[in-house]
Amino acid sequence: MKIGILGYGNLGKGVESAIRQNDDMELVCIFTRRDPASVHPVTEGVSVYPVDEIEKMKDQIDVLVLCGGSATDLPKQTPEYVKYFNVIDSFDTHARIPEHFANVDKVAKENGHVAMISCGWDPGMFSIMRLYGSAVLPEGQDYTFWGKGVSQGHSDAIRRVKGVKNGKQYTIPIDEALDAVRNGENPELTTRQKHVRECFVVAEEGADLAQIENDIKTMPNYFADYDTTVHFISEEEFLANHAGIPHGGFVFRTGVTGFDKEHKHVIEYSLKLDSNPEFTASVILAFARAINRLSEEGVSGCKTVFDIAPAYLSPLSGEELRAHML
């Protein structure tokens, strides 16, 4: 499988490194909106092209991995580049998925390509777990918790506060809430009861720390509905201890069975990830394999993780899977 990458940020680099862990995949080239001379792939022999030359590679790539952002990049890029390639993206604006799906599906079908949108861990693996859970326990409740991990959006919000030089925000699920769900208590949980937000802030010299803390804690949408703690730390400590991008979370389905609904069941799926972008990239590549297979079978159109039989993700044959993994 020949893979192309569009966008060489954290996710693009994650895809590059994950390709080296999949023997049936090869990185052909990277497309960038920056000056190609400024992009230095780790993998030897990989070309870097300006994105406006992307069309010339249309017969050289089996699946193009789109590594842009969901706010402005992907709504344009995915429908645009599915004209030339099978594509996969990690579009994660949940509310706009139906619209994005429709846009991509139309162009994919017109051009005989396969696209997958919203692939990663949430949306992605977590979505799959929500679906399996609700299908298997139709009378039950869903719970999704995120963290402990870095929220990029909340970290950005902190850095926009006056007097803040640098900042990082960790979303942390509350143990009592997790335990109540695990024990089958079916709790009704408010936003505040599910997660806390912990912020590490490097303040500018002479900044009003009390004001910064207040501005963060009262920020609507981002922090006001949560119990938030703010730690002021030095630039050195920030760089030493908060350089990583860990994340993770939990998906639960709890439900009942039996003629009298007398039996409880708890399904729990959790991820503990040292690197959010690298794990996302690893999920994307497994689904890229599926996309390529569907394309070889003559399928076209937009797909999501819901539409892919698990066997399509593995390099092993059906026989091998049945013999060793079933």
Place this chain on the structure above:
Amino acid sequence: MKIGILGYGNLGKGVESAIRQNDDMELVCIFTRRDPASVHPVTEGVSVYPVDEIEKMKDQIDVLVLCGGSATDLPKQTPEYVKYFNVIDSFDTHARIPEHFANVDKVAKENGHVAMISCGWDPGMFSIMRLYGSAVLPEGQDYTFWGKGVSQGHSDAIRRVKGVKNGKQYTIPIDEALDAVRNGENPELTTRQKHVRECFVVAEEGADLAQIENDIKTMPNYFADYDTTVHFISEEEFLANHAGIPHGGFVFRTGVTGFDKEHKHVIEYSLKLDSNPEFTASVILAFARAINRLSEEGVSGCKTVFDIAPAYLSPLSGEELRAHML
């Protein structure tokens, strides 16, 4: 969807009760090898037929759920009844899956039906988790733990010991082993380090308890390779506290990513089930829905859980799934 059940033991009853939780399903009839007059379904208006009249119902049922045992029933029943019906079974003799698959696939294709074998939680949901895990983290390790739960095979083995009136065996995963895996330590675990076996025994009057305990603990294959504890209890206590059939377990995939493999990831899936047969039945019905859809699409042959796209399990449409669950 019209469902038929063959075999009205714990699993068959679980299927009957789970059908009542799925609005798109209806129980048509139960087939039995016993005298039909001795079988009393809970659901009103459900007919009970002797199994040798099964063929006459061939146009009345969308999916027949086979609730027999893996040792002798299913190897015969599944290839036999796929002549007349779409069928699903929970065949769980892992080593014989390839042979069973081949037998069922041949007859299913000859007769234009869809079959699914080895559906439940292990094989079944756990198999799916092993597959997703290995596809998403190609450089990593798998761990499966079972319990805490009742092992039918080990309970049967206890009851065959001289002087034992009744007995039940719980398989229990060892916390230290679970924690080592969860912490990403990639431990190499022996059989003894993964699970302990706890037995509750009602002895016959005047039986030699020390001999019973020794016979159990030294039993090859079943107990000799484990740390086993034996508790002697009264018949009353046995009936009061050990009537249930709980089970569960854990599937882990741990792996690394990054150019220097510097980032660890832990995927954990766990089940905590009050009723093993009722949960198994619930999984079977979700996949029965998928089997019925494939049949309506003109597919034939034998499938496993690996071959089914998650969307096929849900009564919701693709649009609804994308809007609410992705």
